[in-house]
Amino acid sequence: MPPWLTPARTRADVTNRAEGASDTFVWGYAIRREWPDGAHDLFGFTPRADVALRRLDRDRGYWRTGPVRPTAVYLVAVNAADVAAHPVRGCRRSSCPDAPQRGQR
Known part of the structure; x- marks a missing residue:
């Protein structure tokens, strides 16, 4: 096999999560829930x-009939490391992902 196609050169460890790769390079979606006091949650x-999308529908349905409701619930494009490092509740950082597509803020 040519040396430029070996796993060390193609970074197979980054693309294959089963082998214990870092979450830094894994992109996907998370739910962002905005609260009236300006705080937000980032999870899922x-x-x-x-x-x-199923998780988003379930979360919106849960809050739809309650006495306390978030001002917005939507999906954001995010990497796994951002979600893992996010505070559990009460975050007010403006640097948290808030756009439905990668690269937007």
Whole structure:
């Protein structure tokens, strides 16, 4: 095999999650929930769009009839590392992902 096609050169460790690759390079979707006080939640990472849409529908349905409701619930494009490092509740950082597509802010 040519040396430029070996796993070390193609970075197979980055693309194959089963072998313990870093979450830094894994992109997918997460749910962002905005609250009236300006805080937000970021959770539910998945690399699959269909799973993300089901989770979004379920979350919106849960909050639809409650007495306390978020101001917005939507999907954002995000990498797994951002979701893993995100505070559990009460985040107000403006640097958190808030766009439905990668690269937008």
